Amino acid sequence: MNLAKINKRRQSRIVGASLLVHMVTAIVTVGASASEPAFPTRPLRFIVPYAPGGGADALARGVAIPLADILGHSVVIDNRGGGGTLLGSDMAAKALPDGHTILMITSTHAVVSSLYKKLPYDPIRDFSPIVRVASAPNILVAHPSVGVASVKELVALARSRPRELVYASSGNGGGSHLAMELFRSVAHIELIHVPYKGTGPATTDLLGGQAKIMFGGVIGTLPHVKSGRLKTLAISSAQRSPLLLDVPTIAESGYPGFEAATWYGIAAPARTPAPVVNRLNEAIRQSLQDARLSQRITSQGADPAPNSPAEFAAYIKTEVAKWGKVVRDSGAQPD
Numbered sequence: 001m002n003l004a005k006i007n008k009r010r011q012s013r014i015v016g017a018s019l020l021v022h023m024v025t026a027i028v029t030v031g032a033s034a035s036e037p038a039f040p041t042r043p044l045r046f047i048v049p050y051a052p053g054g055g056a057d058a059l060a061r062g063v064a065i066p067l068a069d070i071l072g073h074s075v076v077i078d079n080r081g082g083g084g085t086l087l088g089s090d091m092a093a094k095a096l097p098d099g100h101t102i103l104m105i106t107s108t109h110a111v112v113s114s115l116y117k118k119l120p121y122d123p124i125r126d127f128s129p130i131v132r133v134a135s136a137p138n139i140l141v142a143h144p145s146v147g148v149a150s151v152k153e154l155v156a157l158a159r160s161r162p163r164e165l166v167y168a169s170s171g172n173g174g175g176s177h178l179a180m181e182l183f184r185s186v187a188h189i190e191l192i193h194v195p196y197k198g199t200g201p202a203t204t205d206l207l208g209g210q211a212k213i214m215f216g217g218v219i220g221t222l223p224h225v226k227s228g229r230l231k232t233l234a235i236s237s238a239q240r241s242p243l244l245l246d247v248p249t250i251a252e253s254g255y256p257g258f259e260a261a262t263w264y265g266i267a268a269p270a271r272t273p274a275p276v277v278n279r280l281n282e283a284i285r286q287s288l289q290d291a292r293l294s295q296r297i298t299s300q301g302a303d304p305a306p307n308s309p310a311e312f313a314a315y316i317k318t319e320v321a322k323w324g325k326v327v328r329d330s331g332a333q334p335d
Contacts, residue, residue: 039099039276043074047095048104049088051081055136055300059264060104062296063133066287084112084334086120093121097269099276102130107175107263110319114327115173115334124320128272129312131281132265133288136302137237138179138215139222140250141230146212151187151234151253154213158189166192168202168211173334176202178323179215179236179260181330186255195335206230215260218243218301236260243301263305263319265312277309 044067048060057079064075080088085108092103105127113123121127140151146165148154158165169177172195184191194211196202199220205211207229218241224230234250235241238259250258266284268277285306287293297304307315326332 039279040071040073042100043076044068044071044099045078045095045101046075046104047078047080047088047092047101049080049082049085049092050104052079056104056106056264058296058300059134059302062293063266063284063287066290066293067283070283070286084116085109086112086116089123090120092267093126093269095269097128097272099268099272099280101269102280103127103267105265105267107261107319107323109265109267110316111173111178111323111327113320114324115332124317126270127267128270128277129309129316130266130268130277131284131309132263132305132307132312132315133284134297134300134302135237135261135263135305136300137218137235137241137261138176139218139225139235139244139247140183140213140215140233141206141221141225142213142233143206143209143211144228144231145209146231148233149231151248151250151255154233155187155189155254158187158191162190163192165213166194166211168206168214169193169195170199170202171195171197171335173327173332175260175262176215177332178326178330180213181332182260182322182326183215183250183255183258185326185329186258197335217262219299222301241301242303262302264302265316274309281309 046060046064048057050056061077064077068075080091089103089109092101095101109123113119142148142154146157148157167180169180171177177193177195196205199217202211202214203216203220206214207224215236221230222243225232232244232247234253235244235247236250236259238249238251240247240249268280288304288306294304
């Protein structure tokens, strides 16, 4: 056999092998596509475990508008307030895990398992985290009569007068209560806690001087800071707020790693297919680029804080462990 015929046969074999590889690749690709569920196929139900009108509800409605445009199906808000978010969260946990039911969760989601002895669901096991949407810091403020201008001065005063300074909170087990308990723990100070039925009454008594210090939300507290009726000492987020760039974080004030922010995120029932979770993550992150939604988040004193499903799942586990310890150490009980 001459050399030309041998080369021709070799080329034929190479071409045949190449075609076989392409055919196998095509079959695998088609099979993988066929195994992934079509999504979405109908409107999404967006459960908000709060009554209409609050911050979580406003943010959910803000997300729903651009999200519907991106997914090509409407996103229907379903307010299910009651039981300290337990009612709505339980409904979401038991929904069909196909991505058509999603749940607005907040930092409360990481606290309930410590505050309540029995839950109808597990906040980690029964949900597939999709994305963290936003994070809102709290401001540590003091009545001017306290006479302190920094965290360092406040800690020194509290140590010199143990169990004399009164701090207000929006209620037992609430965000402002647990934030102060975390601060009290890391600063090794003793304070007196006076819980109120909401942020409004707590702020009123703080302004009147009956309470001396408090962790308050940026939007509700900032007007009183600007008027001089309250003194800002620090902010509870990991980084400084764009609204208060001259106010240091508590971490910067001598307590590295301190963070006590109110965060908002979205989850689906456990066992929701990963491709669906990833599609929702991409769509919601795209929604956060909408100018109207960005303005709504900023108006609540928050910042967009999107992450991946895996990052959000790890963050929730960290939050559950952190606040569980705070609840146990402080003996906090829900109102």
